[in-house]
Structure formats: structure tokens, C-alpha cells
Amino acid sequence: MKTFGLGASRRTVRRAANHSGTRPAAAHSAYQAPVATPPAQAPHSPPALPSTTTADHRAQIVEAMISELAPQLFMSLRRSDQRARGEQYLRGLLYADGRKSIRNMAGVVGGAGTEQSLHHFISESTWNWAPMRSALARYAEQMVQPKAWVVQSMPIQKAGEQSAGIDRRFVPELGHSVHGQHSFGLWMASEAMSAPVNWRLYLSPSWLQDEEKRRRADIPDWVDEESPGECATASALEVLAWGGVERRPVVLPSRDFVSSAVLSRFHAAGVPVMARMRAMDQLRVADTAMPGYGAGPIPVSDMLQHVRGLRRPVEWLDPSSGTPVVRSTLVAGIRVELPQPRRSPSGPQQWMLMGEWTNRNGPPSELWLTDLTTTSLDGLMRLAKLSRRTAFDSADTGERAGLRDFAGRSFKGWHRHLTLSSAAHSVAIGADHAAGRTRAESSSGTPSANRPQRQTD
DSSP states (O other): OOOOSOOOOOOOOOOOOOOOOSOOGGGTOTTSOOOOOOOOOOOOOOOOOOSSOOHHHHHHHHHHHHHHHHHHHTTTOOSHHHHHHHHHHHHHHHHOOSSOOHHHHHHHHTOHHHHHHHHIIIIIOOOOHHHHHHHHHHHHHHHHOOSEEEEEEEEEEOOSSOSTTOEEEEETTTTEEEEEEEEEEEEEEOSSOEEEEEEEEOOOHHHHTOHHHHHHTTOOTTOOOOOHHHHHHHHHHHHHHHOSSOOOOEEEOOTTSOOHHHHHHHHHTTOOEEEEOOTTOEEEEOOTTSTTTTSOSEEHHHHHHTTGGGOEEEEEEEOTTSSOEEEEEEEEEEEEEOOOSSOOTTOOOEEEEEEEESSTTSOOSEEEEESOTTSOHHHHHHHHTHHHHHHHHIIIIIHHTTTTOOOOOOHHHHHHHHHHHHHHHHHHHHHHHHHHHHHHHHSSSOOTTTSOEEEEO
């Protein structure tokens, strides 16, 4: 992060054949016109699992969810053969074992003769992925019932130099550099589950300023240069521009791309934000009763060390082990301001800096900055920890749904694959959730896998 200096039920849905055009401008630029979308669907939940839980019964749930989602997802495809290919690709992502290559998926859904048609559907067709993502966002909102949107960084390690966006870049979450593609996904998240609904592929100047590389990767002319922070921000603001979904606070768990400019852009859009900080980032103390007021910008870790005596325990749900665990950690908060070159006529905007201590005798282990200054520390901590939900679901369900498995070179193919892989993720996690819920309801007591365990750090 840059230093803060001056700077479902089994409903039958009628298939439609509306087509919203072939230029997916809203899918990669926050400054393009929003894509028109149909009205939001009524709330629903995944289909109920039969009382005897087996793999066959889970497959029935998956098929019921595909039957519910597919008409909404593929509504913008004008031809019936395109909609059929879309369903084949979706089923291939859900049923193929191992890596979700087109060859493996074709072997599950139609044999060798299907491989070429699926390749053409993803990499060479002209369909617009933006309306499809908009439909997926409305579906996922009703299924997930999100408390926040999480912008999750997703590096995709790859060999070679030909795939769109391939570059070498340091990834703070991993602690080392990765050769491959670097992307940002917008996830709708609750404590129970999360699902991705939008993606941005970061393209460095070395890609966008090289006409030959753009041509080989089929990067459209309308794709402009943007920083990683702008790329991450746009992944969230695009969803807001689609309409049909409720505005939620945005959680930014990566320290890599957060800056004053990123926070200001969310604030200007009227979107509450919660961003992870680095210990050396500098802010101003805004509370006149707190140590450091009037001292100018100081490191946030030092600022929180001065309010250690205000710490109190806060409970939150940790899903990162697979079995939810209720944890308790010490938390304290202090009102702060962003350093600005000059003050606005209305005065500085106030933020809340929150610190978390897993070791009561050490420095804060996590630092978060938010403009949700009227929300309790308990509520802020639960929002921040939704990033653990998305990280777990990405590594578990997302990997099974093929989020990192597109092997082609095409920029457009990457976006289309990620769109359908995100849909497969929603189906898979919805079916898993329904299966777990039914097991709990049909047993004499809630199994340990579904009842949060309590652990105090």
C-alpha cells in the first residue's frame, strides 16, 4: 500500500433472447456507460436437499440450481446454440475432475466433438460478459445475503509470456514475486459464504503500450492503462453501476493497492470502505483528547500503541479452517484524518483507525482504516474478517470451480471463462451450504461441522 502522504427453489424461468450488444465496455472500464439490466429477482435460497444426504442428492441440488440460474445468466445470448454452449461450459466446470481445461470439460459434457465448439464459445465468440455478470450479481446477492463486498486480489501463476497480462509482480499476501497474471475480484460476502461476481485483469504499461502484444492477446482498443489501485477500485464500482444490487461496504484486505486516492474515490461514490493498513502508514489523530493530537502525521502503529489501555475483547467468526470458530481478540480504535495538502472548506473528513492484538503484549497484528465512524468496533471487526471468508472460499470452492484454470492467451477469453467459473462457484457453494443445512436439520443436534466452535486467542 502506498504511504498516506500528501497525496433456490425449483422455479421455472422463461428463457429470453435479449442481446445487449457485443462491446463489453462496462466489463473493464468504470467510466463506460452502465449496462442495462432487468429488474432484480425475488429473494430465494438454494433448493432443499432430500432428507437422505448422498452425492446423488447433492447432484440433484446442483442441477436444480443450474436450472434456476441458467435462464437468468444466459438471457443476453441471442442464439439458442450459444445458450446451450453456456450451459455445457457451466456443467463442465462443475463436473470435470482436476484442472478445468476445455479438453477435460468436453470429455464430461459431450466428448471430443465438443472441445472445438467450447473453445470457440469462450475465446472466439463475440458475446458480452457484462450482462452475464450483472445477472450473476443479482443471483449471488439473493443467495449470499452479503454483509459487505470484498475486493480480493488473485494472482495466477503461469509460465510463458503469451497470455494476456503475464508479468512479474510482487504479491504482498504471498511475500514473494509471482510470474503470471494479476487480477482483482469483487466478492459478495457473508459469514456463511461468499461468491465472486466481477473481475478485472491488471495490464501493465508494457502490455498496453505494445501494439503487437495487444494484437496477439486480442486486447480491445477501449482498454486503457490503470494502476493496480484503479483496477481494484473499478472491480467494485462497476457492480454498483450495473444496478439491481444493494450498495454494501467494501472491504480492501490487500495492503498492495490502497492509497488516499483509492479511499477518496470510494468516498466520492458514496461507498463505505474498510481498508487494511501497513504499520508505517501515517495519519493524523483527530480526537483532541488522544495522545498525538496536533503532532501532524505519525505512523499508525505508534498511534495505536498510545491507546493500548482502551483495548477490549471482540468476538468474530473465523471460517479459515473449514469449521467455523468463534474467536476473541483485543481491539481498540481512534479517530483519525488523512493527511491532505490543503483542507477543504467543509473541514477534514474523519476516519476510524482500528487495531487488533492477537498478542496482548506485542504490537497490533492487524490495522484497519474505515469511514464507518458510527459503527461499533464489534461490527467493524466482523466486516473486516469477511476477507477471511473470501480467502477460504477462493482457495477451496473457487479452485474447484476453475477460477485460475483458463489456459488461453485471449483477454476476452479470460473474462468469459472467469464469468462462467464465478457462476460455477456460486452453484457449488450454494449446493454445499444447502447440503450442510439439511444435514443439520435432519440430525438430532447440529453437527460440529455446522456449529461454530469457540476459541479465545
